[in-house]
Amino acid sequence: MEQDYEDEVKTFQSLGICEQLVEACESLGWKNPSKIQVEAIPHALEGKDLIGLAQTGSGKTGAFALPILQALLDAPQAFFACVLSPTRELAIQIAEQFEALGSGIGIKCAVLVGGVDMVQQAINLAKRPHIIVGTPGRLVDHLTNTKGFSLRTLKYLVFDEADRLLNEDFQKSIDEILNEIPRERKTYLFSATMTKKVRKLQRASLRNPVKIEAATKYSTVDTLKQQYCFIPAKYKECYLVYILTEMSGSTSMVFTRTCDATRLLALILRNLGLRAIPISGQMTQAKRLGALNKFKAGECNVLICTDVASRGLDIPSVDMVINYDIPSNSKDYIHRVGRTARAGRSGVAISLVNQYELEWYMQIEKLIGKKLPQFSAQEEEVLMLLERVAEAKRISIMKIKETGGKKRRRGGDDNDDDDDNNNGVEKYMRLKTGKMLKNGKTSKKMKRK
Structure with a gap:
């Protein structure tokens, strides 16, 4: 089955990804799009909200980063997208991937996580980055306390590892974030597992989403x-x-x-x-x-x-x-x-x-x-x-x-x-x-x- 989708779509270019980003993918060693990328990217490029269910290690970050970067190329602005992550390490990793993919087009990222000096983060926000990646608590801290920082012009919101983001620890912060950002935006929700809480969030923040399952409900890879x-x-x-x-x-x-x-x-x-x-x-x-x-x-x-x-x-x-x-x-x-x-x-x-x-x-x-x-x-x-x-x-x-x-x-x-x-x-x-x-x-x- 894996072979089937690679036969149908062999390149990122055929998914609609522009030449600059195709070159970035090649420089990262991404030869073929993964299954979740094949299924998610065309819908994302059409401007749809997404729910992506995929196994860990299946290329989820590329599935949301590439459409966001392509849209940013078409209409550059600061605070264009915000990616929420449940852990600091994952947030840093996502930002690194955005920077690697966007290195040829001058993408600026800011990482907002706990355990790191807020003042330095505020200085980075003052440079008006295109992409913000962070944990919900620290993002709320900056929305509340950092002068001049707002997400009122945000175009994309991504929940990565959404099932984990929706436990009680993050609930209050996510509600506050949703109140601070525009309703007119694209929302992507990615998770390895689908829970009742994920469905609740889907109802609260996504509009007519396309649901993509690049895995059986709970599965591990064949290798x-x-x-x-x-x-x-x-x-x-x-x-x-x-x-x-x-x-x-x-x-x-x-x-x-x-x-x-x-x-x-x-x-x-x-x-x-x-x-x-x-x-x-x-x-x-x-x-x-x-x-x-x-x-x-x-x-x-x-x-x-x-x-x-x-x-x-x-x-x-x-x-x-x-x-x-x-x-x-x-x-x-x-x-x-x-x-x-x-x-x-x-x-x-x-x-x-x-x-x-x-x-x-x-x-x-x-x-x-x-x-x-x-x-x-x-x-x-x-x-x-x-x-x-x-x-x-x-x-x-x-x-x-x-x-x-x-x-x-x-x-x-x-x-x-x-x-x-x-x-x-x-x-x-x-x-x-x-x-x-x-x-x-x-x-x-x-x-x-």
Whole structure:
């Protein structure tokens, strides 16, 4: 089916995108439009409101950015479009994509997110950018407090990850934003999942929208190999370390339920010589972006994160997603595993299911409509790691107790632990190359799959 739409529409040009933007797409390496782009762009260019349902990693940002930039070329003005995002990182990423696509035509973007100095943002707004990308709360702060800033001439409003934007945290801010912007505008609403709240927003802010489903209701991409591993809760860290050492050449994202768990796991893994870094809502914006950039640059190849990182972040090199904690909301599973197997690449998702999480896991299988195969791991082999993992955990807990709440108040920066880990790294690597030699071989074999 994927082949069919590529055969029908082979280029961005044939969708109606102008030459300047086609060249921008080519410079970004976008050879063919994705399915959501094929279906959304022609309607957007006709001036229709859109509801786009598409899997994460399917090219949603391009589906709304290209029509907006093309309309801006026809009628340039400041504060032309506003894109709302549920997380700071996603907002920054969307702005980067707008700037990359619009680099040849002088597009100016402003990012309005919390955790960053408002004064600097106000200076950027005074330069009258074309595109504003932000989180709802900070956008309302500027609409209320920044002199001379208004969105009364806005032409386009985009809700990205709309299902998440519509939880109670954002409701008041979104209502205020809708009151501040003109009714005569184009509105695009994009989401990986459709909820009752999304339908409510559709009624409130869209006019005769075209609904595009580039995915089945809740689906994962075909290039994603999904597996589960049923384990005793007490050996969970052991299984995680086993999988990460088996797949040692891969880049991995490990999802946990709490911010504290991200920090503890990152310390445990680093004590065992793995290049892990945490990212969670407890960290300051600068620390979160720093961690994300280290991961993108390959300095660290294991990112331990909460669901704050599961929405919309396109880190192209992720080979594997591990659900260390099974999400209680099964829709979050779709977003988490959407971090791998993006834009046609392959990837692996492994869910560690203990005896207390079985019900949540069964809900996930029901949602995606398939039974997943089991990840094969010999328990005797896994438990060979038990002593070393227990020791690494003991050291990590002591470290957290020693620092008390200091790290959290400073934004959860664990990067200064690296020197302390060197001895542990050497000891672990010696043990690993001695006792676990066959795992090294397995790792190469698994990478080829």
